Amino acid sequence: MQAQFRALKPKPCKGMIMNTGKCNPASGHQAVILYLGLCLIAFGTSGVKAALPALGADQFDEKNPREVVLQSKFFNWFLFSLTVGASIGVTFLVWISTNLGWNWGFGISTISVLFAVVFLSIGRSFYRNNVPGQSPIIRILQVCVATIRNWKHPPPNGRDELHGTSNTGELLRRTDQFRFLDRAAIINPNSCTSSSNPWRTCTVTQVEETKILVRMLPIILSTVFMNVCLAQLQTFSVHQATTMNTHLAGDLHVPPSSLPIIPLLFMAIFILLYDSTFVPFMRRLTGVPTGIRHLQHVGVGLVLSAVSMAVAGVVETRRKSGGDSKAMSVFWLGFQYGVFGAADMFTLAGMLEFFYAEAPARMKVLWELGDGGGGE
Missing domain, CATH: 1.20.1250.20 (MFS general substrate transporter like domains)
Incomplete structure (x- = not known):
């Protein structure tokens, strides 16, 4: 326009x-x-x-x-x-934009993307589509915040000291690399409700996802x-x-x-x-x-x-x-x-x-x- x-x-x-x-x-x-x-x-x-x-x-x-x-x-x-x-x-x-005008170039681009939307929609009923879950960025931020909050605690030595994960979603095993992030999954014995707050206590799977990012x-x-x-x-x-x-040949360039x-x-x-x-x-x-x-x-x-x-x-x-x-x-x-x-x-x-x-x-x-x- x-x-x-x-x-x-x-x-x-x-x-x-x-x-x-x-x-x-x-x-x-x-x-x-x-x-x-x-x-x-x-x-x-x-x-x-x-x-x-x-x-x-x-x-x-x-x-x-x-x-x-x-x-x-x-x-x-x-x-x-x-x-x-x-x-x-x-x-x-x-060539179109140079010789006919920018409006033609942008117009053709607009029509092309509209065709792309149509083609994508045609196969919509056949796609294998993962159900959206929690934002991965939020999950990573929760691990970072929980790690800082639990920084005074020493890194846990075993899985028994960590908050487990639910039966839904992908389960990742704990790894020894970047152990300082394991603080985010420490179970606080002084609080019965901390495990329900992901900004204080994260799951092992959540911590391992963040380790993958690192x-x-x-x-x-x-x-x-x-x-x-x-x-x-x-x-x-x-x-x-x-x-x-x-120039390629003659007036062609x-x-x-x-x-x-x-x-x-x-x-x-x-x-x-x-x-x-x-x-x-x-x-x-x-x-x-x-x-x-x-x-x-x-x-x-x-x-x-x-x-x-x-x-x-x-x-x-x-x-x-x-x-x-x-x-x-x-x-x-x-x-x-x-x-x-x-x-x-x-x-x-x-x-x-x-x-x-x-x-x-x-x-x-x-x-x-x-x-x-x-x-x-």
Whole structure:
């Protein structure tokens, strides 16, 4: 709507204002609409990003070895679908928005998401859907608060000193790692009602869920570093392209904002080869149903992301030392984009599988928030 109606947009740049490189600023209500739209995009994306991978993975029985393999395939093809959609976005929609107007680009995106809602609704009666329970974030906060309240008590030595768990839900055995968190499950002999208050006394299962989160933190933090690399390719490398030769042949040229198509194409190709060739070959060698283990997926991706940044540094050195950067083809940037496409494929697919496989039932959706989302 803002792209369509002139009253909701700043006045076009004209005359001396345009010559000075300054344009009319947005008024109060125009800025409010713009930022409201951006916030709604973030809010909607967070819901899809968190729930959709978990919903798809829930359709497979983890106790059936054959379905475990199918679940791994689902994550690969889920990533492939993200890649195809993003490829259309950075090529077709960029061309539409540039040549026909932003209103056309946003309109097509709106219709696409409406179709997605329809397709999701068509299969609603067939989905295996976990019944929502207590928020995993609340459960983690309860453990933290109870640990602080019971900090004066020494860590318990045995399970008999801890508050048990109910017969419903997933039961997790007590582990010796991070024993300081076991204080949250200490039964206070001086109070008969403390065990009924989860902010004072938590169950062993609740404490173990929090321990899983603590164990996962290094893996989640590793994606922060990878997203730094992704941010470089999405911002600085696009800015690089504006100073380089973007012409293919004659008047045909590549818009800098369409450069992300390079890693997306590489990802699509790698996913197809990975699922059809690499996984069956490695499965015969290692005996692992998914070819290689989840953390090995992530490790390979992180190494490749470092390689992509090294390649980017070499290309940038050549661009700056070559004098006229307009003489250098924009496709030199394809090397770093291609390597990062492979890195993103390994890391994102591996993390989706790892988080879903390792997380307890109540926290599976929470883990999907930590995947980085480079494919999008």
